[in-house]
Amino acid sequence: MNNKIDIKLNVFEGPLDLLLHLIEKNKFNIFDIPIVEITDQYLEYLDDMDEDDVGVMSDFLVMAATLVSIKAKMLLPPEDVPEEEEEDPRQELVNALLEYKMYKYAAIELKDMELDAGKVFYKAPSIPKEVKDFKEDIDPADIIKDTTLEKLNAIFTDIMKRQTERLDPVRSKFGNITKEEINVEDKMVELRASIKGLRSINFKTLLEKERGKMNLIVSFLAVLELIKIGVIEVRQNGLFEDVIIDSLE
16 A cells, blocks of 8 residues: 655745745744744755756745855854854845735735736617717817917007096096896897898997997907807918908898
8 A cells, every 4th residue: 555645845936935934834934034043944945846947946945045044043152253244145145035925915915906806897888879879060279260269368458557647537436236147148149139140240349339348358258159169260361350240240
């Protein structure tokens, strides 16, 4: 009767992985590795290894030589060097183990995140075809063309300044008479009706007809809204020329 029992050894990714396994298995302090014990256990593991890959095996043998070298240095009597300047032969190995441990556990975390992400399902797009294929009939950028909002704002600012200069220094001190405020929608209807079918309307002249700061502001906003919805378009024949409004109705 054959009483032989086959024991499968753990597969390690490299010598540092094996060392880290031995340290954690024996609950050694990684900052104070008992180099004699860890070297003996490492060499014992190498004896049981059956590795055909010469490249992989050579890495394990290099680490074995390193451990033996450190073990020898620690067994030799210390040199006459001040204690604070004496370097621990294990320090380089400890640094390598700490760095390897950091990357190993980071890889495990990333693997877990990948597995979790594989369990996520996303709802297929369900946007109605009418909404998906919708396109605006009029592009405000095409209507405005070379006339920028900056130019329109410059004209508006200039007219606002003139409104301020027209104030009577005496009568302006009197009490204010509150008028019924007009909203942008009403002003849009009013302007749309007044310029319907007309072309070559001077933008500055159109605004200068308004009286009062509030009416001027509302008129300016109404013009911008009419441009946006494609009722009118603006153009400028040349640099520093007046901005002209054309009705598209």
